Amino acid sequence: MSEACKVSAERRGDVAILRTDGYINNQGGEEIAREAYAQLESGARALVLNLEKTRIVNSIGISILIEVLEKVMDRKGMLAFCGLTPTIDKTFRIMGLAQYAEIYPTQEDALRGVNPQPA
């Protein structure tokens, strides 16, 4: 019955894309945080968390995402989410994450959001 969350990372310049697959509970949240902090330590300016393969989260996992957000904000970096189910989107808004991190429908939108092009 393992629903353990897998996290994979891809680096595009100073943007790190983290893709999750599975249930984001405390272990899943910690796995995301571990990868996110490693990316920040190695110079990532922005993190894009792609949750399109995650259908369920819990508040403990989201609390860990809030810690990641806090660390990104401390570094004046950016954190963006994409691929959220409507329920996860709603839950992020209930918990206030949407006030401090951008939420985009797709990964391409999120990448454009963290890499604004000059007019």
Next chain:
Amino acid sequence: MSQGGIAPPGPPGAREVSMTIPVAPEMEIVATAQAAALGEYIAMARDKIDEVKLALVEACINAFEHADCRDEQLHLTFRLGREPKGREWLEVEVLDKGKGFDSDQVEPPSIEKSFSGHRKRGWGLQIIRSLMDEVEITSGGGGTRILMRKYK
């Protein structure tokens, strides 16, 4: 404490399924599978089923973490019903035999409090109330019962 007014459990022959899960990591996922199956049975929209699943996860992990259940178990009942006007619903009851709590005394969480490091938890009840259509919480020395309903 209650929100809305959920009618008492249905008459004999009501469509319901009961299960008991142990207080153990990820057992809440076992419970969500049952909720999903019953939601699909009444052709509830997938997003609504996801909301029931997430609310149920929160009810379970709240009990796992805070209730100190004497029997180390959670007792779950899933009910299907229909309003007189015809709206169908899925109801989930989560019962623990723990120490109980006063839900009116639970301080509402906020992300700003989380940032300040004082409180990164305490979101469960708020999420349950936001995702479900009706919620009723009764708690005392004998344990806690969370009854929550979602309309199709």
